[in-house]
Amino acid sequence: DAKTTQPPSMDCAEGRAANLPCNHSTISGNEYVYWYRQIHSQGPQYIIHGLKNNETNEMASLIITEDRKSSTLILPHATLRDTAVYYCIVRALTGANNLFFGTGTRLTVIP
Amino acid sequence: NAGVMQNPRHLVRRRGQEARLRCSPMKGHSHVYWYRQLPEEGLKFMVYLQKENIIDESGMPKERFSAEFPKEGPSILRIQQVVRGDSAAYFCASSPNLHRDPNEKLFFGSGTQLSVL
Numbered sequence: 001d002a003k004t005t006q007p008p009s010m011d012c013a014e015g016r017a018a019n020l021p022c023n024h025s026t027i028s029g030n031e032y033v034y035w036y037r038q039i040h041s042q043g044p045q046y047i048i049h050g051l052k053n054n055e056t057n058e059m060a061s062l063i064i065t066e067d068r069k070s071s072t073l074i075l076p077h078a079t080l081r082d083t084a085v086y087y088c089i090v091r092a093l094t095g096a097n098n099l100f101f102g103t104g105t106r107l108t109v110i111p
Numbered sequence: 112n113a114g115v116m117q118n119p120r121h122l123v124r125r126r127g128q129e130a131r132l133r134c135s136p137m138k139g140h141s142h143v144y145w146y147r148q149l150p151e152e153g154l155k156f157m158v159y160l161q162k163e164n165i166i167d168e169s170g171m172p173k174e175r176f177s178a179e180f181p182k183e184g185p186s187i188l189r190i191q192q193v194v195r196g197d198s199a200a201y202f203c204a205s206s207p208n209l210h211r212d213p214n215e216k217l218f219f220g221s222g223t224q225l226s227v228l
Contacts, residue, residue: 032213034216036217038154041200041222042221042222043115043202043204043219043220043221043222044154044202044204044217044219045219046216046217046218049213049214049216051213087153093211093212093213098144098156098159098167098170099156099217100156101146101153101154101155102153103152103153104153
């Protein structure tokens with residue numbers, strides 16, 4: 001499974017959009033991009049995933065560049081409860097038997 | 112539909128004792144994963160099990176650690192003769208079938224915080 005690179009930390013003002021980048025320049029054609037987050041002292045929580053097209057659900061939007069070498073997770077109106085570590089994960093169905101969680105981005109939403 | 116249940120939530124052991132961590136997957140899920148998270152670090156994969164089978168234990172320490180997922184009952188992560196370095200949060204996750212469907216996802220429990228004195 002391809003590696004990902006994320007900034008270690010970011011701040012976002014409450015009510016503003018939080019844009020979390022992820023670089024996955026070695027991604028291959030059959031690999032999906034998944035985002036999970038981990039709120040302090042809790043287990044990780046699935047947010048969204050995609051292959052090529054942009055995706056949106058009730059939690060967030062996922063924008064994948066045309067060359068698929070990077071993506072951005074967008075939380076449209078960040079709240080204090082969105083403060084968490086966000087993990088970008090790339091995985092193929094035929095890849096490893098697990099999801100590889102790197103160090104992620106620690107997002108702090110500021111009042 | 113209850114989520115992934117882990118117990119105990121907190122476990123304190125003295126060096127040399129045994130620790131048993133339990134995980135009941137979500138209803139209908141037959142795949143269980145165990146992860147370990149040391150303080151201020153990311154989650155590290157330990158083992159992947161299906162009912163009565165260990166599929167991938169590439170992340171398990173070679174000694175003192177074992178896992179099982181019997182036909183009936185929860186999955187158990189067992190740590191024998193615990194040492195202080197075993198102190199960590201242990202998370203269990205389950206899925207229906209992560210490897211066949213890209214739309215499948217992992218559902219995590221709240222974890223067990225193991226403290227070794």
